[in-house]
Each structure stands twice: as structure tokens, then as C-alpha cells.
Amino acid sequence: MNNRQLVVDFDLQQEDDELVVRATILNHSQGDLDNWTLKFDLPKAIRPREGTRLISHVGSHVTLGPSQQAALPTGEKAELVFSGAVSMIQRLSDLPRGLYVSHGEPMAHLRAELGSHNLETIATGHAIPSSVGSLNPHVKTSAAGSADARSGAAADSVTGLQAIVPRPTSTQVSAGVFSVANRLTYHGCSEATAAIVWLTDMLPLECQASDASVAAMDFAINPELVEEAYLLRIETEVISIQAADAAGFFHAAATLLQTSDAVNNAVRWPCGVIEDRPRFNFRGLMLDCARHFHTKDTVLRTLDLMAQFKLNQFHWHLTDDEGWRLEIQAFPQLTERGAWRGEGEVLESQFGTGPGRYGGFYSRDDVEEVVDYAAARQIEVIPEIDIPGHSRAAIKSYPELLVEEADLSQYCGAQLYTDNVLNPALPGTYQFLHTVLDEVCDLFPGEYIHLGADEVPEGVWQQSPACSEFMAAHGYESAHELQGHLLRDLQAYLAKKGKKLMGWEEAVHGDKLDHTATVNAWGSVPIGTQLANAGYGVVACAAPFAYLDLAWDENAFEPGYYWAGTCDLATCYGYEPTTPELTHDGAQQMIGVQAVLWSELVREPAELEYMLFPRLLAMAETAWTAPSDKDLDHFMSRLPFQLTRLELQGVVHRPIDDIS
Helix, strand or coil: CCCCCEEEEEEEEEECCEEEEEEEEEECCCCCECCCEEEEECCCCCEECCCEEEEEEECCEEEEEECCCCCECCCCEEEEEEEEEHHHCCCHHHCCEEEEEEECCCCEEEECEEEEECHHHCCCECCCCHHHHHHCCCCCCCCCHHHHHCCCCCCCCCCHHHHCCCCCCEEEEEEEEEEEECEEEEECCHHHHHHHHHHHHHCCCEEEECCCCCCCEEEEECCCCCCCCEEEEECCCCEEEEECCHHHHHHHHHHHHHHCEEECCEEEEEEEEEEECCCCCEEEEEEECCCCCCCHHHHHHHHHHHHHCCCCEEEEECEECCEECECCCCCCHHHHCCCEECCCCCECCCCCCCCCCEECCECHHHHHHHHHHHHHCCCEEEEEEEECCCCHHHHHHCHHHHCCCCCCCCCCCCCCCCCCCCCCCCHHHHHHHHHHHHHHHHHCCCCEEEEECCCCCCCCCCCCHHHHHHHHHHCCCCCCHHHHHHHHHHHHHHHHCCCEEEEEHHHHCCCCCCCCCEEEECCCHHHHHHHHHCCCEEEECCHHHHECCECCCCECCCCCECECECCCHHHHHCCCCCCCCCCHHHHHHEEEEEEEECCCCCCCHHHHHHHHCCHHHHHHHHHHCCHHHCCHHHHHHHHHHHHHHHHHCCCCCCCCCCCC
């Protein structure tokens, strides 16, 4: 007996320059469905075909119904048809998600399962890889698949001091090992405290302070070393660590943890000398916690994994159209309303979360814990409050402040919203943002506050009476200048608090901001060069190489987006953020590199880890290691050792089928 109450099958057919999708709803429930509609999430423009009504399309959330309403009897089926661009569905990740049927009066909601589909008939690369695992509902693999997939690993793979990621500046291996059981004595300066605490937590040893003359591990200041650099010397009787600052000692500890061989209560290190320093002082990861909410524990685990590979900037994407994730005491409805979506909420279901209440947020106590946890690992947390676009969660939470009823502007953003942009002419916008930033600056002690500033669509503000009046008062000729006005106001407001504004590259288009702004250059490698040469601080994160939500390869059943191409390990490792056109002054403005993980398709911790690893290791090496020391073959020889370490920590990484 079929225990699935509702099943939706999809038939995909290309007709001329359109993809036609026939959705067949099979009612296996125990009752007839009256006044029914089919709802799902598909972030592409569609149009209804014969017999079908498009009732609404908000963001990715689609509501379809039959043109002639009729009951769907139990045991029967009905068909709805829609079409769109051929590119609308080409991969498993493109198929409609979060399927459910709303019906009856009062309205009830029944979740539906994805049934059959013929994706393989239209997809270009459609073999189903065993490596996709649990991320693909049509493929079942065990956790052991990770190790199996590496059975062909290179025979010349390396361990110990030769296997460190990111690759150190200099490594000299010598004979012998340092071995200790049960208790490790150490002597350390105050700057080494964080490193010592971390080692104490991570090693299966009792760690005890002692005099320098008898300590087995000695931490000493070397003022001649540059910021974040370290000198590590492992001998058979003693390990000595030198650095000029706390970060340098911590990175040495990360190297010690990578190279340790721990068995029960004993630890061994191979002897040798490592001299190391970073290429960039900004080495980051952006995690989107707005599209899908990732718990505090997931964030803390991610920080732990970042620290192991010497990443030091956690860019925390906390707000977007689909959710506001940060408690703001002055505006409680941001988290009472704006942190949740689903039927009956102010925000519709998006990205497959279905009819039930979905969401969450970080309390002030949560943020304090995350910030402290990160700081103990030499990681700075950069909060992102994404404005003026991507602000639907805020607008729906406080329309009395943020909506001009007389505004008849018509626009449609990249994510298909028509109501997600703040109005720079409303006093309420400034009251709201200044108050929010007051609390954000109190919560986050770091140097940067990220304000997004990306993807403001054409047409916005053009039929707003308030904007017309505001433009006349300030002598502006184009509505585009309004974003610059708002961002300059916020840049000055942050500067008074000792903070620097950071944004996506669009923030400085048209010289909107002064050159104290720092931007994430995501569009391409040359854009990063152009912005750095123009005098802006640049964090390079060119999407084709650094966006880890992109699919690994062309396989239609590999999870991820592909709007910027695909990004396998070799592509990711090959990222060079500079170009020959970068000037001497521009090179000083190129401050770092950042990996980016948007979470439209990433809901669970295992999915997060699958998309991050092992590509995050490649990004870490690009950020730390001098270009002349980067070598793909050498990296691949170190990878099996690192993947084993990750597996021992329970990390669900994407298996590598061929390490050679």
C-alpha cells in the first residue's frame, strides 16, 4: 500500500525555445481535495500553459491551480502545465522543491513527495555519481563511501610535515620524532595563551605549565617575524615555537595539530623546521545563514574547521529577503516575524522549506558566544546586514517604517521579488538602519560592518513621490544616485563608531563611496584589479572560483548552482586573484581572498560540509601560500592525509574519485 499521500511527477519537454513542464499530482490521501492549489519553490520565471493558472510567484515560491476548479478525488490525478526558458531546469538542483498542496476551507496543507521525472532526457551530463550521496535523494550511499572513493589515491601521497595545508613557506624534515605520553609540559608568553588553550583542548594530553628550562614545548616572542608568521622547530626532546603576535602562535598550533599523530594518550610529531607566513592577512569564509538558518552549533563547528586551515575572517550573512537572523532589541518584530517563513507567516516558504513554520535567529547571547569563540581562534566576525536590496524580511516586519504606500515603482529583482528594496527617501529607513547599526556595532567588536549593497534592480524608486521630492531637494538627476546617498550616510555613521563599511562590489559602482570602503569583488578576476587600482580595499572572491555553492562539475545530479560555471577542485585551486594589470598601489589594496557559500540549496550541516570540503582547503591555500609555492600535484598529494583528518572529525566532505 502506498503510504505517500501526495506524489508529484514531472515530465520535461523542450519545445522550440522553451522548456514545458507537466506536473502530475497523484492523490493517494484518504479524502478528496477541494479548492486545491499546488505550491512549490522554483527561482525562475515561468508562465502557465493550457488548463493552468499562475496564482502567485513570490521570490521562488510558486502557486499554481487548475483553470477550471474541480475537486481532486482520492486515487485520482490532475495535471498542471507551465513553461519557461530552456535553462530553467537542467540539473537535479533545479527541480521544484518543497512541494505541497493547499486545499479546503479552512485551508489545510499536505506535503507532497517528488515522484518520477525525466531530467536525464534533457540534461547534458546526466550520469548519476556515487559521490553525491545523501544530497541526492535518488542515490543511496553509506558514510564509508568516502574512504572507498579514495581507494585509488596516489601512491606518493604524503603525511606529517609534508602534508600541511595551506602549504608553508619553508619545510625542512629531519630524522627522528618528538613523542610524549599522558602529560605535556609547556612554557609560554602571554601572547601564546590562545594557542596553548586550543592545543590543550584538542590534544589527548594533560597540558601543564612549567619553567622554560624543563618545558617540552616552548613559546617565545620573536619581534623580527612579520604579523601572523611563525617559526616552528620540532626536535626529539623539545618543540619551540616563535612568533611576533598571538595570531602567529595560533597558526603554529594549527600546524602542530595537523601534523600530530595521536593514539590514546600519546602524541608524536615528526622532527623538522617550518618557517611560515601568510600571503594575505584577510583569509575569509562567507556563510549565508539567511536563506537557510544554520544553528549556532553549526556556526561554531565551522569556525573550528576554519581555524585548522588558518582562515581568519568569518563573514556572517545574517539578513536577506528570506529571513532576518539577528536579534535587535529595538525592533523585536524582526525576529518575531522576519525570522520565520511558511503558511500564515509574513514571509512565504522559499527554497523548499514547505508549509510549516521554518526559520530561527541568533540571540544576543548567541552572538556573544560566536564572537568570543571566533576570537579565541584568531577569527574576526564580520556581520552582514544586506541593504537596500535583499531587505524583504525587514520590510515585512516593519512596513509602518519602511513602506511608502504611494510608491508605484515597478521592478523585479534577480530573485524575482517586487517588494524587497528599502526606500532611501523615507525618514523611517534612516531611523531603522541607524538603530540597527547601533546594536550591530555593540555586538560585533571587529573592524568591518558589511552592508551588502548588491542587486538593486532597475525600476526601483522611479515612481516614488518621496524619492522624486528627495532627488529635487538634493539635486540628483537619477534614481540610481539615491543608493549612493544612503550608503554614504551609513558609511559616515559607521565611521563615527570606528567601523569601516564593507559591501559587495556594487557598493562602489558610480563612485558611491569614499575609498575607506572595502568591497568583495565577486564578478570576475579583472574586476578585483580594477577596484583595487581605483583605491578601494578589495577582498577577492570571483564567483567562478570562490563560490562554493556552485556545482562541482557538469553532472546533472551533482548538487549546486552553475550560473557562473562549475567549480571542481582543480578550478578552485587554480584561482589567482591578481592580474598583470594590478599596479603597485593597487596591490596594496588587494587585502585578501574569501570563499563564499550561499545557502539556497544548503539546509543541513552535512550539505554544508559537502559543499565546503575539500574546496575550502584549496581556497585556504590560495589565501595563505605564495603563488610561486602553489602546485596542484603537490596539493593533491597532501589531500588524502587531510581528508582522513576531516573524516576523523566527522566531516561529510565530497569524496574525490581520483587523486593522482
